[in-house]
Amino acid sequence: MSTIDRTPAHATNGNGKPYKVIGTRPIRHDGVDKVTGRAKYGADIHLSGLIYGVVLRSPHAHAKIRSIDVSQALALPGVRAVVTHKDLREPGDRIVELGEGAVNLRHLSNNILAADKVLYKGHAVAAVAADSVHIAEQAAGLIKVDYETLPAVIDVEAAMKPSAPLLHADLFTDELGQKAKAPSNVAKHFRFEKGDIAKGFAQAKVVIEREFRTATVHQGYIEPHNATAMWNADGYITVWTSTQGSFTVRQQVAELVNAPISHVKVIPMEIGGGFGGKIRVYLEPVAAILSKRTGKPVKVLMSRADVFEGTGPTPASYIRVKLGVGSDGKITAAETYMAYEAGAYPGSPIGAGAMCIFACYDIPNGRIDGYDVVVNKPQTSAYRAPGATNAAFALETVVDEACEQLKIDPLEFRLKNGVKEGSRRVDGPVFPRIGMMETVEAVKKSEHWNTPLTGKHRGRGVASGFWFNCGLKSSASATVNPDGTVALVEGSTDIGGSRTGIAMQLAETLGIAATDVVPTVGDTDSVGYTDVTGGSRVTFATGYAAYEAARDIQRQMVERAARIWEVDAAKVSYENGGVTGPDGKRFSFKELAEQINKTGEPIVGRGTVDPEGCGGAFATHVVDVEVDPETGKVDIIRYTAAQDVGTAIHPSYVEGQIQGGTVQGIGWGLNEEYFYDAAGTMRNSTFLDYRIPTCYDLPMIDTLVVEVPNPGHPYGVRGVGEVPIVPPPAALANAIYRAVGVRMKQLPMSPPNVLKEILRKGASK
Amino acid sequence: MAKRRVVTTTINGRQTEFLCEPRQTLLEVLRDTLDLTGAKEGCANGNCGACTVLMNGRPVDSCLVLGVETEGAVLETIEGVAPVDGLDPIQQAFLENAALQCGICTPGFIMSCKSLLAENSDPTENDIRFYLAGNLCRCTGYDKIVRAVLDAAKKRNAEPAPA
Numbered sequence: 001m002s003t004i005d006r007t008p009a010h011a012t013n014g015n016g017k018p019y020k021v022i023g024t025r026p027i028r029h030d031g032v033d034k035v036t037g038r039a040k041y042g043a044d045i046h047l048s049g050l051i052y053g054v055v056l057r058s059p060h061a062h063a064k065i066r067s068i069d070v071s072q073a074l075a076l077p078g079v080r081a082v083v084t085h086k087d088l089r090e091p092g093d094r095i096v097e098l099g100e101g102a103v104n105l106r107h108l109s110n111n112i113l114a115a116d117k118v119l120y121k122g123h124a125v126a127a128v129a130a131d132s133v134h135i136a137e138q139a140a141g142l143i144k145v146d147y148e149t150l151p152a153v154i155d156v157e158a159a160m161k162p163s164a165p166l167l168h169a170d171l172f173t174d175e176l177g178q179k180a181k182a183p184s185n186v187a188k189h190f191r192f193e194k195g196d197i198a199k200g201f202a203q204a205k206v207v208i209e210r211e212f213r214t215a216t217v218h219q220g221y222i223e224p225h226n227a228t229a230m231w232n233a234d235g236y237i238t239v240w241t242s243t244q245g246s247f248t249v250r251q252q253v254a255e256l257v258n259a260p261i262s263h264v265k266v267i268p269m270e271i272g273g274g275f276g277g278k279i280r281v282y283l284e285p286v287a288a289i290l291s292k293r294t295g296k297p298v299k300v301l302m303s304r305a306d307v308f309e310g311t312g313p314t315p316a317s318y319i320r321v322k323l324g325v326g327s328d329g330k331i332t333a334a335e336t337y338m339a340y341e342a343g344a345y346p347g348s349p350i351g352a353g354a355m356c357i358f359a360c361y362d363i364p365n366g367r368i369d370g371y372d373v374v375v376n377k378p379q380t381s382a383y384r385a386p387g388a389t390n391a392a393f394a395l396e397t398v399v400d401e402a403c404e405q406l407k408i409d410p411l412e413f414r415l416k417n418g419v420k421e422g423s424r425r426v427d428g429p430v431f432p433r434i435g436m437m438e439t440v441e442a443v444k445k446s447e448h449w450n451t452p453l454t455g456k457h458r459g460r461g462v463a464s465g466f467w468f469n470c471g472l473k474s475s476a477s478a479t480v481n482p483d484g485t486v487a488l489v490e491g492s493t494d495i496g497g498s499r500t501g502i503a504m505q506l507a508e509t510l511g512i513a514a515t516d517v518v519p520t521v522g523d524t525d526s527v528g529y530t531d532v533t534g535g536s537r538v539t540f541a542t543g544y545a546a547y548e549a550a551r552d553i554q555r556q557m558v559e560r561a562a563r564i565w566e567v568d569a570a571k572v573s574y575e576n577g578g579v580t581g582p583d584g585k586r587f588s589f590k591e592l593a594e595q596i597n598k599t600g601e602p603i604v605g606r607g608t609v610d611p612e613g614c615g616g617a618f619a620t621h622v623v624d625v626e627v628d629p630e631t632g633k634v635d636i637i638r639y640t641a642a643q644d645v646g647t648a649i650h651p652s653y654v655e656g657q658i659q660g661g662t663v664q665g666i667g668w669g670l671n672e673e674y675f676y677d678a679a680g681t682m683r684n685s686t687f688l689d690y691r692i693p694t695c696y697d698l699p700m701i702d703t704l705v706v707e708v709p710n711p712g713h714p715y716g717v718r719g720v721g722e723v724p725i726v727p728p729p730a731a732l733a734n735a736i737y738r739a740v741g742v743r744m745k746q747l748p749m750s751p752p753n754v755l756k757e758i759l760r761k762g763a764s765k
Numbered sequence: 766m767a768k769r770r771v772v773t774t775t776i777n778g779r780q781t782e783f784l785c786e787p788r789q790t791l792l793e794v795l796r797d798t799l800d801l802t803g804a805k806e807g808c809a810n811g812n813c814g815a816c817t818v819l820m821n822g823r824p825v826d827s828c829l830v831l832g833v834e835t836e837g838a839v840l841e842t843i844e845g846v847a848p849v850d851g852l853d854p855i856q857q858a859f860l861e862n863a864a865l866q867c868g869i870c871t872p873g874f875i876m877s878c879k880s881l882l883a884e885n886s887d888p889t890e891n892d893i894r895f896y897l898a899g900n901l902c903r904c905t906g907y908d909k910i911v912r913a914v915l916d917a918a919k920k921r922n923a924e925p926a927p928a
Contacts, residue, residue: 037803
């Protein structure tokens with residue numbers, strides 16, 4: 001199958017904007033290190049005297065820990081220390097903000113090393129440090145844990161029943177703000193309402209109500225979690241780790257091991273993918289306490305099975321949607337019941353899912369009921385637009401069915417009902433300038449949409465998606481070098497080339513080349529506080545900080561030039577990549593940079609931001625599939641993703657985010673799922689059996705980069721990373737329907753699940 | 766602990782001796798004994814390809830090869846791909862096509878790609894997708910990787926053959 005030949009060349013720089021750097025495609029600054037194997041990721045660190053830690057994990061999905069006997073493990077030659085929950089501080093029920101979501105510290109502590117109960121298979125119970133990883137593994141096997149097994153519940157609907165086994169005796173439902181009297185697995189039930197849904201549904205010509213179920217899936221980053229820590233004799237702790245947020249790791253480690261944050265220095269290593277799963281700590285506090293106990297640096301790495309069984313998947317869910325549409329094709333009312341699995345501790349992304357489900361459409365009357373439910377699975381973590389993909393699968397499938405019944409073209413339906421500036425979401429907020437309609441228009445005009453799809457068992461599907469994006473805090477500092485370059489230190493760990501996107505905004509502001517900026521990701525002692533690499537915020541907020549740092553440099557360079565020229569600084573300005581003064585006086589950036597250290601103090605620009613106006617992100621995708629009616633296998637023939645990106649700083653990496661997010665959504669839609677047996681054991685915890693897409697499963701992913709500049713950013717940037725994962729499962733479901741006439745209401749739409757629906761349809765004929 | 770063996774190999778053109786336990790994988794030897802950390806561990810069971818190296822010219826998952834099995838073998842790792850004064854055309858093509866995001870899978874992809882282009886100097890998109898299906902990437906959706914390989918093949922074919 002060849003798909004590249006009909007792929008249009010990607011749009012290059014410009015779009016008529018007055019930028020010199022923004023919109024170009026320079027080679028990323030960390031590129032050579034990454035293609036030569038020289039870049040240092042978390043597992044690559046080596047320190048003198050390094051020893052190795054291994055974590056022992058629960059073989060049971062739900063059990064009481066009666067006792068732990070570590071004596072045989074400690075007796076093994078080469079073993080240095082064994083730690084359990086007792087070695088962590090008991091932090092109490094405090095809620096801390098981790099940058100992208102709040103966490104109860106007691107739950108976090110119990111998740112890192114279980115206290116009295118294990119709540120999922122793979123739950124960490126103890127850790128060993130030894131002279132080699134093999135000795136540590138052997139020693140972990142010698143730890144005797146006496147478990148009293150308990151019945152497990154691994155399904156959201158079962159967990160909500162009053163008769164379900166309880167995970168936490170002290171968890172009482174927060175029922176619309178009231179605390180329930182009896183304990184339950186339902187941590188929270190909340191509701192959003194707008195208008196009058198009874199009236200809205202009464203006005204509808206068509207009312208469709210459907211139920212959907214989605215499976216647990218994992219972020220699937222290729223690099224397993226890792227942490228290396230050294231707890232020095234002076235009480236200062238250094239942590240080397242691959243993380244989405246060095247400052248949140250600092251905070252979590254400090255809280256969990258009872259150290260002041262100033263005593264914890266986190267050095268972010270290069271990170272091999274995160275997608276939301278590398279925000280919460282797992283190994284860092286364990287490595288720290290093992291180091292404290294041994295006086296040596298300790299490195300702890302997860303295996304792939306540990307990653308699947310012990311780290312944040314994204315939730316399975318049950319969603320019911322009811323949609324009313326009038327004879328004019330306008331939505332009259334919408335209602336949903338959404339229950340998301342939180343995993344072992346409360347905190348699923350149900351809130352975000354609930355706020356996203358109806359966000360693409362102007363809905364006059366709506367009601368959303370959301371439920372956060374604990375089950376005996378690993379605690380869920382953020383995963384790229386957390387909660388939104390499950391929601392879009394349900395809503396966008398119902399929208400497609402409504403279009404079919406009313407004989408409305410799906411793009412026309414979106415143009416009629418889509419949100420624009422001033423539309424109010426069911427949960428309250430009013431949209432600023434956004435680009436939902438522009439993404440629909442882009443698809444409508446695309447060559448893909450205008451090329452008829454022919455062939456047997458083929459179908460085309462459309463779906464849209466929304467994600468909030470976020471701002472949060474970022475810092476950058478930038479030093480002018482005498483050779484006319486700028487050394488930029490910023491606080492956002494770089495998952496996908498973001499240091500270049502940030503450096504380009506600094507370069508644009510100063511009027512210098514992207515290659516004249518040398519960006520570094522700072523550690524927690526070298527750069528100002530910066531929130532996590534998440535929420536599609538880095539190019540927006542840390543780019544904003546770099547812009548502010550550049551403005552600060554401009555001010556200082558203006559003062560310096562005025563001093564050199566002995567003129568009033570008010571008569572000097574920064575323009576066109578240099579400083580201009582009276583009587584035709586002019587320094588280029590390079591000329592003035594060369595003078596700086598000869599004429600006074602160094603010039604260091606500073607930028608710290610907490611910007612509000614991140615703007616929302618919208619995407620509309622179209623996909624052509626061919627379904628094999630004999631096996632239920634779905635092949636993707638063609639895929640086009642349109643997305644409003646605000647302004648594309650580095651178009652290649654914007655396209656890359658769209659393509660990568662789309663393919664994760666395709667994996668979620670077609671293949672990926674955790675298989676559990678009745679005992680609550682995941683039976684497919686390898687990349688062979690948990691099958692993420694390979695390149696042989698896919699065509700080229702065409703992108704339509706729509707630029708509706710965000711008024712909340714000096715260069716109009718919107719976050720781009722998350723929303724592309726949202727539409728694919730729904731777009732695929734709608735395409736499968738057009739291909740073989742079955743409406744898929746379950747993820748994944750894997751061959752057996754699709755075949756089951758095809759056979760059911762055949763039998764009912 | 767089992768007795769360690771002396772193993773003699775050629776790695777990136779230089780004769781290399783190392784000591785290893787029979788249970789140690791080639792990946793562990795490369796990373797922990799020889800400090801060649803460009804090969805990455807993503808799964809340790811041959812599913813992800815992040816640890817791909819060339820053994821006697823063929824791509825192997827170094828997590829599935831024992832260190833002791835490499836006695837007498839000729840090995841090439843990502844650290845040996847670039848010439849002293851620059852980059853291999855494959856590496857250059859990955860940079861110019863933005864064929865990496867986090868970069869953890871990149872060394873493995875480049876090694877597989879090197880082997881592909883040695884076998885087939887003018888691969889089609891389908892050839893590339895089939896050959897590289899053993900290397901997982903979770904960031905890019907593969908689009909730009911496939912383009913980079915096509916680009917690398919084109920550039921290599923455009924270069925005059927070495928005299």
